[in-house]
Amino acid sequence: MSAAVLRHRYQRLLAAYPSDWRAANGAVVLDTLLEAAGPTRRWPSPREAVALLVGGVRARAQQAAAGDPRWRWVDGLHIGAILLTVTGLSIVVNRTATLIAYGVTEWDTPLSLTLEVVPAVLLLLMALAVVRARVLLALIAAAVTVPVSVTIALMLDAYVAPGRLTGGLTGLVAETTVGALPLIMVLGVLVKAGGARRRSWAWLLLPVALGLADTFAHALRPAGTIIGSVTLVVMVAALVLAVATGEVRPAVALAVYGMPYLLMIVDGAVRFGTDGAWIGTLRSTPGALAVALAVAAWVAVRARRGSAPGGPAPGKGA
């Protein structure tokens, strides 16, 4: 029993290594770890855990230095697109859970509730398509989202509260387009690059967890601030990783994730001026970091394109 538990814990640590390295060496390393651990150990020793984590980061760095930087960018863009779509889907989960748990409010009408189904279906379709690498389908869905959202907003505004839309039709179209633009652009690049690789369905647990947490975890408030702070820390870590090792995927993915924040700033500056009142810390910092991440990823790739890879190709010989 303890061997199975220990095996499972070592397998988790081995996730630090790149997937192709694990495919080539994982079984041998795991069996060596279990042999070295002895029959009674239940937890990996701290020394072994640190060695595996360091080894994993090193193997990833070697792979990044040796591999084609182009597909790392494509992979990073794909993960970024997944983050954007699952974030959108988490709003749908949150809304659905709120309706089920707390019922409708005075603001909800039969028409508004009916119309809400359309973007919800589109967001679900986008998330499914992006995760399963159907990027053209996701692009079409993302493009359709803009006119659909504008139409629904206009219909609801006319029905519920006329004149509520600040900035009129132009402002509404601009805001909706700006919101959808990062995803549309990224999906366009992925389509042009020939697609992406299929990801696990497990990614869809993320929007479910985020949506339900936002609905029910009131005790954890300010959850938004915690998530925002964690995001900033992860972004800085991705920045360091890209520059130090050339592993640009987290930086590219988080740059994509941060782009809506950046575009919100630009959109706000264009429409309301630059008095700064509308720029909150949690809005502007991810935007600024998104630019830094994109630049760092580009610099890292440029730097390594000029230097020959020094280490062995991961997965070979060990």
Place this chain on the structure above:
Amino acid sequence: MREPTYYILAALLDGPMHGYAIIKHAAKASGGRVNLAVGTLYGALDRLAGEGRVTVDREETVEGRTRRYYRLTDLGRQALLAEAARMHHAAGIVIRRLATPIAGLA
């Protein structure tokens, strides 16, 4: 050459050896000073294989556990001997010096 690398290569002088056997051999040969973590060992073997100093000899399954045996290449043997000669020379300088008292201090 770093000490863990030296003892890994030295272990393989006895013939092809699997990962855990290398760890035990290195610990014993170094008097317990070089106690390799498994993650560190395979990182080093990865690097040494990339440099052509060791190569995979074979894989076997023993009692349900997969073992991969590594062996020393000619390049690895040369590098190990060169390092041993360098350390022997360096040690000789100190040992000879200690064996010869300095005039005036004795």
